[in-house]
Amino acid sequence: MEDQGYPSQSRLLEWYEQNSRSLPWRENPDPWAVLLSEFILQQTKMEVGLRYWKKMYERFPTIQEMSISPLEEVMLLWQGCGYYARARNLHKLSIEIGSRTPPIIPSNPSELEKLPGIGPYTAAAIASISFGIPVAVVDGNVRRVYSRLNAILDPKNSEIQKWADFCLDKDRAGDWNQSLMELGATVCTPRAPKCDICPILSNCKAKLTENPTKFPMSKRRVSTKIQGHALVISSPEGVVLSQREGNQLGGLWGVPITEDPNGLRGLCSYYQIESPEKVGEIHHAFSHRDFHLQVWRINVLKGGISSASVPISRLDQRILEAAGCGES
Numbered sequence: 001m002e003d004q005g006y007p008s009q010s011r012l013l014e015w016y017e018q019n020s021r022s023l024p025w026r027e028n029p030d031p032w033a034v035l036l037s038e039f040i041l042q043q044t045k046m047e048v049g050l051r052y053w054k055k056m057y058e059r060f061p062t063i064q065e066m067s068i069s070p071l072e073e074v075m076l077l078w079q080g081c082g083y084y085a086r087a088r089n090l091h092k093l094s095i096e097i098g099s100r101t102p103p104i105i106p107s108n109p110s111e112l113e114k115l116p117g118i119g120p121y122t123a124a125a126i127a128s129i130s131f132g133i134p135v136a137v138v139d140g141n142v143r144r145v146y147s148r149l150n151a152i153l154d155p156k157n158s159e160i161q162k163w164a165d166f167c168l169d170k171d172r173a174g175d176w177n178q179s180l181m182e183l184g185a186t187v188c189t190p191r192a193p194k195c196d197i198c199p200i201l202s203n204c205k206a207k208l209t210e211n212p213t214k215f216p217m218s219k220r221r222v223s224t225k226i227q228g229h230a231l232v233i234s235s236p237e238g239v240v241l242s243q244r245e246g247n248q249l250g251g252l253w254g255v256p257i258t259e260d261p262n263g264l265r266g267l268c269s270y271y272q273i274e275s276p277e278k279v280g281e282i283h284h285a286f287s288h289r290d291f292h293l294q295v296w297r298i299n300v301l302k303g304g305i306s307s308a309s310v311p312i313s314r315l316d317q318r319i320l321e322a323a324g325c326g327e328s
């Protein structure tokens with residue numbers, strides 16, 4: 001590890017004290033507030049995540065409040081934030097902690113990792129930020145800072161973790177972890193690093209190259225293209241919706257969809273309808289699946305429910321909008 005570049009602890013912590021964004025879970029790093037922020041921010045940008053965090057924390061100021069609430073209510077509040085497995089795991093976790101005596105979030109990272117939806121990163125973040133346990137976090141921001149400080153194109157996770165463990169300030173683990181992540185999020189950003197104001201510029205090898213942004217090498221996202229149909233069956237009572245299953249949208253409600261480009265006839269026959277009208281097309285991308293759907297609509301005399309009464313995904317909101325049946 002001797003030949004590697006390390007950020008100066010005092011300089012980075014001083015920069016963090018003066019420049020970090022003011023966030024409610026930083027002002028009050030209570031374990032539930034921090035845990036909630038970590039779940040929400042796993043795949044969501046800060047501005048949006050902060051909005052969701054406030055909404056969720058206001059409704060569920062303690063983990064017990066969530067544990068006694070139905071999943072449906074959590075999903076409704078999470079609606080639009082995406083990656084719904086996080087909301088399902090959060091609810092499951094709240095029930096698990098709520099059933100313990102006393103119902104408290106553990107401080108030990110290995111105990112935290114046994115809870116639903118918590119991996120090594122989230123466990124280390126909660127343990128260090130809320131409890132001051134000296135464990136180093138490695139997330140995408142830390143990976144980028146490491147890669148650039150050392151001018152390594154494709155670092156292995158194990159080597160980043162070793163480096164992070166080595167440079168951790170054990171007396172201020174929470175601040176230290178947050179300072180590295182904050183640097184990656186606000187200064188050493190993926191496309192436009194602000195090297196001129198970077199507090200660890202003098203330690204950085206990537207800055208000596210012509211283009212620091214080539215570190216780390218970006219990993220190509222592999223996406224599956226799905227061509228299919230969405231069927232909006234509408235009546236004066238609402239639209240036909242059912243609860244979805246599966247990892248991505250499980251727990252949310254949605255209109256009938258087929259992922260088979262030739263599956264429209266089968267879908268119509270299942271719902272016993274004929275001759276729906278084509279009303280539009282939508283393209284909606286999830287992280288690994290790109291949906292290209294033809295949207296069909298048919299009006300019937302009765303049946304269905306209000307789409308505002310159940311949690312639905314952005315994909316279904318867009319389908320309903322395309323069919324002229326959107327509700328907010």
Ligand code: SF4
Nearest residue numbers: 188193195198204212
């Ligand atoms: S000098 Fe530039 S590339 Fe290096 S760590 Fe700082 S912001 Fe990132």
